[in-house]
Amino acid sequence: MERKIQEQNTNNNLSGTMSSTQQNGSGRVLLDYLKCAAVGVSIENIQRSFGDNYVLRGVTLDIEPRETVVILGKSGSGKSVLMRHIIGLECPDSGHIFVAGEDINDPDFKKNHVLAMVFQSSALFNSLSVAENVALYLREHKIFAEESRIKEIVSSALDIVGLQGKEDVMPSQISGGMKRRVAAARALVMNPDIILFDEPTAGLDPMMTRTMGDLIRGLNDKVEITQIVVTHDIDLAFYVADRIAILSEGQILEVGTPDQIRSSTNSGVIDFIKPQFE
Amino acid sequence: MNSVMEFFRTTGGLLGLFMETLYWCKSAIRNSDKVFAQLYIIGNQTLPVGALIALFSGGVLALQAGPTLAQFGLEENVGGLVGLSLVKEIGPIMASILIAGRVGSAMTAELASMSVYEEIDALKTMDINPIRYLVMPRFIATVIALPVLVIYMDVIGWFGGALVSVVNPEIHLSFDVYYRNLSELVDFTAVMNGLIKSMFFGIIISIVCCYVGLKTKGGPREIGYSVTKAVVMSFVLVLVSDYYITRILLFLNLD
Numbered sequence: 001m002e003r004k005i006q007e008q009n010t011n012n013n014l015s016g017t018m019s020s021t022q023q024n025g026s027g028r029v030l031l032d033y034l035k036c037a038a039v040g041v042s043i044e045n046i047q048r049s050f051g052d053n054y055v056l057r058g059v060t061l062d063i064e065p066r067e068t069v070v071i072l073g074k075s076g077s078g079k080s081v082l083m084r085h086i087i088g089l090e091c092p093d094s095g096h097i098f099v100a101g102e103d104i105n106d107p108d109f110k111k112n113h114v115l116a117m118v119f120q121s122s123a124l125f126n127s128l129s130v131a132e133n134v135a136l137y138l139r140e141h142k143i144f145a146e147e148s149r150i151k152e153i154v155s156s157a158l159d160i161v162g163l164q165g166k167e168d169v170m171p172s173q174i175s176g177g178m179k180r181r182v183a184a185a186r187a188l189v190m191n192p193d194i195i196l197f198d199e200p201t202a203g204l205d206p207m208m209t210r211t212m213g214d215l216i217r218g219l220n221d222k223v224e225i226t227q228i229v230v231t232h233d234i235d236l237a238f239y240v241a242d243r244i245a246i247l248s249e250g251q252i253l254e255v256g257t258p259d260q261i262r263s264s265t266n267s268g269v270i271d272f273i274k275p276q277f278e
Numbered sequence: 279m280n281s282v283m284e285f286f287r288t289t290g291g292l293l294g295l296f297m298e299t300l301y302w303c304k305s306a307i308r309n310s311d312k313v314f315a316q317l318y319i320i321g322n323q324t325l326p327v328g329a330l331i332a333l334f335s336g337g338v339l340a341l342q343a344g345p346t347l348a349q350f351g352l353e354e355n356v357g358g359l360v361g362l363s364l365v366k367e368i369g370p371i372m373a374s375i376l377i378a379g380r381v382g383s384a385m386t387a388e389l390a391s392m393s394v395y396e397e398i399d400a401l402k403t404m405d406i407n408p409i410r411y412l413v414m415p416r417f418i419a420t421v422i423a424l425p426v427l428v429i430y431m432d433v434i435g436w437f438g439g440a441l442v443s444v445v446n447p448e449i450h451l452s453f454d455v456y457y458r459n460l461s462e463l464v465d466f467t468a469v470m471n472g473l474i475k476s477m478f479f480g481i482i483i484s485i486v487c488c489y490v491g492l493k494t495k496g497g498p499r500e501i502g503y504s505v506t507k508a509v510v511m512s513f514v515l516v517l518v519s520d521y522y523i524t525r526i527l528l529f530l531n532l533d
Binding site for chain 2: 084087088089110114115116117119120121123124125136137140141190
């Protein structure tokens with residue numbers, strides 16, 4: 001019951017990051033620009049080993065369009081490796097990953113689909129300012145001919161993640177949480193079919209954790225983009241997820257809505273989600 | 279067995295990166311801002327130190343050879359000796375060592391750090407080719423900058439040699455005699471010889487340093503290892519290839 005009330009409160013606070021920016025108009029520019037295609041992901045029996053270390057042992061998971069799925073698991077369970085397979089940075093030993101029915105390893109896949117990822121380390125380029133980081137994809141792919149349009153989109157993206165006015169700041173001058181939000185803005189301007197978040201709250205304080213949670217949930221509510229979040233943060237998982245997949249030792253232990261996971265009778269799931277300190 | 283495999287893997291990797299970089303040179307004009315940025319960095323890091331090294335290297339050449347030549351009454355040949363030594367051998371080698379040590383090490387450290395902190399992965403997810411975006415501008419800038427640096431160091435080295443030849447009482451040569459002999463012996467072919475070598479050295483340094491940087495995995499300690507590895511590998515390959523390039527140039531009558 002207490003948890004429900006807490007969730008209700010956070011729901012109300014959520015309006016903070018996303019909605020206010022949209023209401024004041026600036027965030028609207030990006031939201032109008034985004035044409036999020038409703039694409040689903042189908043992960044079929046992915047296996048991957050590094051030498052004798054079998055990291056993924058036949059992972060199968062279907063993600064519906066416009067769904068936020070959290071892959072939850074303890075450290076070393078293969079979450080990040082799975083994420084790198086979904087984004088195409090790693091190739092599986094066997095199995096396939098389909099996005100909107102297309103194998104992500106097909107040569108033409110990148111012509112038809114854009115997948116964006118928010119890295120655990122944020123992976124911002126230190127030699128570029130915040131705005132230049134966000135604009136990098138637009139400039140390199142010449143998405144817009146006019147520089148003014150790029151600036152407008154970048155400014156709007158920064159507005160949406162709550163970093164308006166930070167355009168000229170260098171990444172070394174901002175906090176870890178702000179870097180994570182810049183990375184999210186950079187992912188958003190790619191107009192992606194899917195956004196992947198790798199440990200979005202790792203190393204962040206409770207306030208920043210909440211902000212990131214609000215951001216992910218806000219995207220789900222307002223942009224209706226398919227999102228995959230990899231985390232070991234149980235609170236975040238229950239806060240942002242439409243469905244949660246518990247990954248343990250390279251295998252999916254259980255998949256379900258937050259309520260289904262909470263009421264799971266699977267001992268592995270119960271052990272993982274039970275409060276650490278009572 | 280492992281080191282043999284590693285040797286072939288590294289050689290293949292270097293050749294592969296070189297070929298891919300050559301391919302991406304087609305977009306050099308589109309990325310000219312990045313090339314100019316790298317040229318600026320290289321110039322900024324090497325010109326003052328290069329001038330100092332060249333001045334003293336030219337000076338020490340004159341200091342070593344001058345008195346000995348003077349003993350046989352051949353001191354008027356100091357200009358040619360210093361000039362030829364600098365343009366053909368010492369200039370390109372010195373400039374290469376300077377570029378590898380100052381610029382190559384920075385390239386490796388930057389790319390290694392980008393690899394370790396997922397920035398290279400971020401580029402890939404944005405469908406931005408890291409070879410085009412990161413390696414090609416550094417490659418072109420180094421291949422352009424190294425011959426320019428060689429000419430710059432040659433000229434300052436000649437001046438250093440002249441200064442010692444004039445000031446040192448054991449040599450006691452006038453500027454006029456020094457430069458007359460230098461201009462008689464240092465012809466266009468000799469200068470080109472040094473420039474051709476330095477272009478090859480530029481290719482070696484940029485490819486080795488970028489390759490080692492991009493292949494770095496792990497953490498801060500590995501970044502340090504990579505920098506050392508890249509610089510040492512660059513030195514060794516520059517000095518070894520110097521011999522073979524000289525042989526080829528001799529064969530082609532360009533030496």
